[in-house]
Amino acid sequence: MNLHPSSRDRARVFALVAACGLGGAAPALAGGPELTLIAGASAASLDAAPDSELSWGAARLAWGDRLQLRAEIAWLDAEGEGSLAPPGLGPVAPVRRGKGPGGNGSGPGSEAAGSTLGASTGEATEPASPAAEVRGWGDLRLGAAYRLAGGGARLYRIDLGAAVKLPTADEQERLGTGELDARIGLSGEYRFWSLTLFGGAGFNHFGEPAGAAFDDVLDAYLGVESQPIADRILLSGWLEGHPEVVEGGGAYSALGVGLRTLGSVRFELQGRTGLGDTEGDWSLSFGVSFGLRPPGAGPSGVRR
């Protein structure tokens, strides 16, 4: 009998403590909690290997404005080779199979993403079928953002954000790496009369399962968003990217477009297409957000 807690067990305990902390802090945060439900799909072409495809449904709970806390959990449905749930959070792309040595699946990327992930638990594991379809809960993600400057009616805003991905997912089913990842970053915006310029950058640290080697990387993104059209709809476009995470895996860059609405119930649609090394990759997501404790709608239904 193995009495040593696995990384998942430790993550679950940590998640429980964090959830209690979030619950305790919630009353001190401005505004009621807000629930966001998200559905999405993405695919990555892995050189000569077949596409890996992932669809998911997620729930995110967020509190506060100047200080915002968030927790998110997702249900995943994935199919493909290698790691279906790559490391990282934030603007960090999936680990791709190596394009260098051993390019077609035998490079460092595939090693990290493949059968070695289970070794992090210290248990003997059988690698999952390389092209099997798996379903299950993904990792729990916790994040916080604090507004350093601006916001409200000011033309600019600067936020400091930090987040962790707790390894609550089953890494043997390739729904996670079984390791904790973390990101810290800055984001900001400046509002012109007709559009808003936004951007951000962050540092990403990846936990490394046994046999895997991930480089910690910086990421960045920059884009513009329209002023509300018809008081309600905002359109945006941006570029995002970061250096390669796995040697030979290639840098990640993508063009994103988005549409979101304002109001008491808000919708968001986002799409991305890979550029350069990630050309052919794509993702789509759709989200709806609403307050769980509406503080009262204004004349136009705009929440405070």
Next chain:
Amino acid sequence: MTAGRGLLLLLACTAAVPSASAATADPRRSELETLEGTVLALEEVAGESDLPVLVAHLDRGDGREPARVLLAPRAVLEEIELEVEVGDRIKVRVFADEGTPFRVHRLRNETRGTMAKLRTLSRVPLWSSTGAWQGGGPHGPRGLGPHGQPPVERGRPPGGGAGPGGPPGR
């Protein structure tokens, strides 16, 4: 699915969002006009819900008579930190089909570096009959948007990956 097909799907979804395309042809927008100038004077008049609302006399610098624009109750402007004082340079979007003072849809104070929407396109003020602000942030509450919140939570596939949204990847 290729990236092209993905983008086509996105465009199809975009078209399906209610009134997205109709928004650009919104007839209410035709009544809007942008004015820019320096605030010569401020006065209070009875505005919506009989609340005293600030009126700015705007010198547009073209020799014409100053334009009178109806802003919002002074307390509301103070609450959202959108104060306007004599001498400030402001830019406003007004409903120009009305008699003066023109009601302001959006106000930008160039001098103080602030901007906010004060009324909807249906000309409904974003404050209650008691003078409480109900307009949220400049673009409403922080949401999913590409910059509505830190990138870590932006639309990225929860299984991993990224984005100011998420990765095109897995």
